[in-house]
Amino acid sequence: MTRERYDELVAEGRELTLQEGQIQWRLGDMALEIEPITVPGGLPGEEHRVRKNMAMFAQDIDQPVPTVLAYRVTSGKWPSERRRPEVPWSIHRILGRLDESRFEVVQHPPMHPTRPGVCRWTDESAKRLVGWRVHTPRSVQEKVEAVHDLVGDEQVAAQVATDLLRRPAVAAAAAKDETACHLFNQAQRRGPRVAEPEPDTPQAEPDVPDVIAPAAPAEPAADWDEVPVQQVEDEPEELERPPSPVAPVVRKIQHTIEFLDLVGACHKFVAAIGRLVPSLGRRRLSEAEIETIHHNLARVRGVLTELRPMFPQVSDLLRGVALADA
Known part of the structure; x- marks a missing residue:
């Protein structure tokens, strides 16, 4: 196919798309005439009536109910004088998620990729x-x-992560993530889950790292009737271990992980609210x-309020987000 012929087909296809959009606009205007949107989001109690009438209209014109509802909402957000004839209906539907700025935004298309x-x-x-x-x-x-x-599947994620960590640059970048390193080291300490061996099947010796010292030879069992009482009482003192020099580092890492978990929880909360609230549009609840x-x-406020006596520093955070009484 020549380039000229391809351009002709593109021009014809765009023209048909715009014609299809005119049909979609017209069907949406019809749906609006049947059930006008008097208040953004609708009036309380009218949702059932609207869906019922839209379902009847959709069935009579052989269209899916969700499609007719989308036509109606889009026509409601774009009055006829605000619609751009050179912009497809599908673009108007997407930009309809914006506020009043959509009327200005649609007039300034971005550069084509x-x-x-x-x-x-x-x-x-x-x-x-x-x-x-x-x-x-x-x-x-x-x-x-x-x-x-x-x-999303854990097994697939594990295989992909394993393959990616074989790349030196990826492994080096992942090693800089303190949380990832901690979780990886924790998984190493737990070790892989090995299935129980079949009966009469010799079990392979575990692959013990060189850094682990061999076990000391077992001492003969003590005859507790011959052990002085003073020795038994002093036993716990002999078993006490000096504080580990790496304990402060471990506590710092644990603190960092818990802090990141808290930040992640806040981020998920804000992200979920930011995603769901606009999806409700201006519908009246x-x-x-x-x-x-x-x-x-109230449940969120209660949880945060309960934390204040235990963590006084949280009070400023609560005052900032206004989820508990200052």
Whole structure:
């Protein structure tokens, strides 16, 4: 196929996409006429009626209910005078996740990734702008998130981690992570889980590292009737070990790990709230939903308040995040 023919097909395909978008806009406007969005998020108690009427409309026009609902919401967020005819409907749907700034943002498309000098919205550029996952990750964070999605299974994750650690540069970078080093050393101390040997099957001797000293020869068992009482009472003093010189280092590492766990918990909380709250849009919550949210916030506040007597330094943190009484 020649380049000229390919460009012709692209032009025709874009024209058909825009025509499809006009159909989607029209269906969304019809759904809005049936069930107008009078208040962002809807009025209390009307969600059941809206879904019922939208389900009836979708069935009568042979369309999936979620599709019709998406048409209605998108049309509600983009009045006809604010829609850009050169921008596909799918881009309007994604940018609809933004606030009022979406009307200005849609007018300034970014540079096309494969067409130098061409500014045009693409599905992935719009998703990046609103914080959605993309199919073709580019930044380091996007690639890391994509890899995490693929290695959700522990067995797969272990095999991938083992393969990656065989790269000298990767191993060197991982060695700088104190938490990773601690967990790896802890796993080494526990040792691999070995299955029980079959009966009458000779068991291989364990591979003992050279750094472990051989066991001392066993002393003959003492006859406790002949051991003086004073010797038995003094036994615990003889068994006491001097403090380990590495104990402060271990405590410092443990403190660092616990601190990182706390930071990670805060990050997960903020990330989850930042992801879920915008997904609710401006929908008005029911009384039951509001009560559930208040109940869970009270649980968070209670846990943090209980920590204050034990950890006075936490009081400033609580005052800053306003989750407990100052």
